[in-house]
Amino acid sequence: MSKREKILSATWPRELVSWFEREHRPMPWRSDPSPYKVWVSEIMLQQTQVVTVIPYFDRFVSRFPSFKALAAADLQEVLKLWEGLGYYSRARNLHQAARALDEKYDGKPPRTATDLREFPGIGAYTAAAIASIAFGEPVPSVDGNVLRVCSRLWGIETPLRDKALADDVRARLTPLIRTVNPSHFNQAMMETGALICKPRNPHCDQCLLSRYCVAFKTSRTGELPVVEKAEKVPHYRIAVGVIWKKGRILIARRAEKQMLGGLWEFPGGKQGKAEALEQTVMREIEEETGLKVKVGPPYATVKHAYSHFKITITAFRCDWLSGRALPKASVELKWIPPADLPNYPMPRANRRLAGAIGDCPD
Ligand code: SF4
CATH class of the missing domain: 3.90.79.10 (Nucleoside Triphosphate Pyrophosphohydrolase)
Incomplete structure (x- = not known):
């Protein structure tokens, strides 16, 4: 079997997507994945847990229900609604992005991850998440959770913070995401990282990837991913x-x-x-x-x-x-x-x- 045939015959992406469609946690942006709601939720979810984000998200989209409404807002009001969520450059960038979208695209965002990267606050991960969830583009969104799952799944020993790991994982996931619903696949990978393949003590007994997982089969879940010691913060x-x-x-x-x-x-x-x-x-x-x-x-x-x-x-x-x-x-x-x-x-x-x-x- 060729490498390509081997990739396309992998059944775990379909199993994972089915699991996600059955078991996913309800979230306000999941019940209505409009581009605006997906965008706001993905920015809020950077470095922040779902449970913290939900009340902020609800207040934010209720006060600013569209890119146009956000573009017309005063930054001070945006920051006030963001207060307590931290990483305030996210709020400033979101506000700037809404203004740019309003001016250049009449409030309708472009549909591809490549085009989304031009907006402030949108990196590779967020661009792929928005493009796949809101527009169905088959591009893998690779964050820390997904890197952990994939390092263990494939037994990859490249250190977690090495950019080569993200490139490698993205390259491996790209042909796979094309075989399934891209939105659900990306969300299923994130959900697996958040709920099952946790940094410490992963719940391998509940994980449907365990049949394929190198770390699980070789008892190396405690060693993977390779994490270099963080420097002491001043x-x-x-x-x-x-x-x-x-x-x-x-x-x-x-x-x-x-x-x-x-x-x-x-x-x-x-x-x-x-x-x-x-x-x-x-x-x-x-x-x-x-x-x-x-x-x-x-x-x-x-x-x-x-x-x-x-x-x-x-x-x-x-x-x-x-x-x-x-x-x-x-x-x-x-x-x-x-x-x-x-x-x-x-x-x-x-x-x-x-x-x-x-x-x-x-
Ligand atoms: S089997 Fe365990 S280590 Fe492997 S992906 Fe699942 S939870 Fe993670």
């Missing part, structure tokens, strides 16, 4: 100030190109060497806003982990002493009544600190 100590002036507090809007771009926060920054946090907050506030402040007691300290670093952040009550607020490190500064804080999109750590602020201390 930890930063941050001090921010809640600056009071005449019953209002100061917040700063981050530039859109920055991490957490477009979100509002309290001014402050990283602790310097041999610096007390009170000194940090005083120095940072002067550097970032030009204001001189008196630093009071801390309101709260919270910890937060981002993908590449961790922070411990303390908010101090500060009283304005002198100066006019100038946005030296942000794009906008605003004095607001603290009761208005919920109206501004904030990063999660700042939102938690905001919860610790009481009424005006004057």
